[in-house]
Amino acid sequence: MNIPQSDYPRIVIVGGGFAGIALAKKLKNKPVQVVLLDKHNYHTFQPLLYQVATGGLEAGSIAYPIRKVVHEYKNFYFRLCHVNEINTKSNKIIADIGELRYDYLVIATGSKTNYFGNKEIERNSIAMKTIPQSLNIRSLILENFEQALLTDDEFERNALINFVLVGGGPTGVELAGALAEMKNAILQKDYPDLDISKMQINLIQSGDRILNTMSEKSSAAAEKYLKNLGVNVLKNIRVTSYDGRTISTNTGVVLETATLIWTAGVQGAIVNGLPASSLMEKVERIKVNEYNQVLGFPNIFAIGDIAMMTTEEFPQGHPMVAQPAIQQGKLLGENIIRFIQKQEMKPFHYNDKGSMATIGRNKAVVDLPNYHFHGVFAWFVWMFVHLFSLIGFKNKAVVFLNWLYNYIRFDREGRLIVRPYKKKSFTSFTFDEI
């Protein structure tokens, strides 16, 4: 990998998400050599991916070049690569661009979509965890509409403009709301020769309420907002199969659709090489102690979504969202220096600042630790928090201007099919000659 030798100990960080970047910032100009690895050359602000998918924001506005974050840091190296394996015996990571020895390793690889072993759904659905996936969803929505124009078969046309989202967490809820606004404000105008009232947005939730990590009050408010926007919220239903055309469920409900967007679960994005005893089954997260040290490996740490730190308050580990990742990254930045200097480390305590979700224009739900509210003010709070969490002045300014423009004009201009999404052909058209 062409990383020079250094007199300082080498810390290798795998992953430039919320946790990895928070850690990297803390290690700026400290007496260590840091090597940051990621498969993308940018940091993704995942909470706004759904706005890229629905054309409200450009990809560049919610991503930030990692090299720009770290370019002034001394003794700091970034490499764009896929890490395939960890060799804990020789203290090396093995990547597609070569091997690298570490003194300390930090695994911050985040999470990936969990299909719960259903390969058919994995093959036929589309997820929304990365920028390329969001752009694929954007293209797919528009391509479906272009296709729907071409068919005389009503059944087929309706399936093309039926969007089914599986998973009633924040991602599914926010995407459903944005799709509904896209339907009402944009698609209606852009496709005057289609009957847009036939466009369906179905949100399927396995449990008895959406946003089930939030308060019941917020769940109820969010569901009401979605219904008012025209989204069908289907609860207590599990999707059992999807062949690219027909969704079957455990209750007998059947949906015909060309598009299933799967947001129903996440699991840790583990790297090969750790023993099974260090991993939590099913969720694929790495067991760590209160210092984010991987059990059995004092010089290996895991932070963020991938880390499973069980406490009395969080027997299932911390929620797989940005805040615990950022807080763990920051603390580890201090702890790893302490550890190297043989000082005592500080245990991690999660400071839960609350959670929130937006459903659309003037509509959001916010749960603070002791207070729940929703409506216009909640929506302003949501915008304010997300705007100020973005990295970089220009991204903040561009996102703010886009939101202002979209709000005033009821518009979303990001509707270019720049990277057509290659999907197995849903249908073969009969070409009418007129």
Place this chain on the structure above:
Amino acid sequence: MNIPQSDYPRIVIVGGGFAGIALAKKLKNKPVQVVLLDKHNYHTFQPLLYQVATGGLEAGSIAYPIRKVVHEYKNFYFRLCHVNEINTKSNKIIADIGELRYDYLVIATGSKTNYFGNKEIERNSIAMKTIPQSLNIRSLILENFEQALLTDDEFERNALINFVLVGGGPTGVELAGALAEMKNAILQKDYPDLDISKMQINLIQSGDRILNTMSEKSSAAAEKYLKNLGVNVLKNIRVTSYDGRTISTNTGVVLETATLIWTAGVQGAIVNGLPASSLMEKVERIKVNEYNQVLGFPNIFAIGDIAMMTTEEFPQGHPMVAQPAIQQGKLLGENIIRFIQKQEMKPFHYNDKGSMATIGRNKAVVDLPNYHFHGVFAWFVWMFVHLFSLIGFKNKAVVFLNWLYNYIRFDREGRLIVRPYKKKSFTSFTFDEI
């Protein structure tokens, strides 16, 4: 294609570039049915493609959804498709989504890259005529730098960061200038572990001056600007071959490079079905009369780059740039209605408003019909003209803000490798273990 029958005559426009959009706007709510076809669902503002390629602007800022241009027009249909053939006997076009009868056909398919028959160069080089191509160049520049970090072989590393642009027209000149600014302001900071002074930008021109459609004064000024920015301008040289690694030329000059960007020529993007007698050989443009009517076909018109209208002043046809396309589109909008109503059409006269090119920060050259100037003021004129030529308020605002930010901060934030460019592997690395 599911276009309804209409009592009005049907005009089919193939292509939503400058000419096609100018025509479409003129036909708004006229007593005709209009069907606009394009292979993209957006209009591209080609003069700024080089800024997308070098990370100064996002793709969405220089493209505009075609459906948004026409969504309020009555009796107007857009279809996303590739047109494969024209059948002039049955008055039909044959596309990948079906066939369509026309009463009047307007070919506005523009131009494509001309490799002058050299298949090897076509295979190994990259062009910059479309947004996807610009994004590919952007990814390629960054991917080359990431690769260059990984090799110990100096020869290989230098080839990876040697950028060769063939063609000294506005596209080559503007891209060379932007690359030089990227080198000085960005790449130097982003790749502190590379010796950026080894990065080369070579601009190869076959003739004895660059910008040879502009005044000699402007050519000289542009060349001086480029040299001051560190670009090697090589004149009177023709590239004869490029195998993906080594460029050979007619003068014996040999260049080793992983990247050849070809901007040395354009030709008409003709559609099959017109007889050879209607076409101008080599340049592949369609011969038209002074009303843009295709010779031999009274109900077929061609406008913009694809149209070859020879006049005393323009014996080789009009320049293949935006202005003649826009002017022809506008005039044809009036003429085609006159033609349908059996009135006399007006002949086309090109109003040459001048030409300009920018080389970088504070550096541009402008040729007005009777006056040539360059420098800071020329650069402001260039920015003003390009800003106000963009379609849509938001694109104007976003581009303006980006330029302001880039100017103040010497920055270009669009450096995400979102769509990795798959190139035949230039090299195989030896993986060093440290």
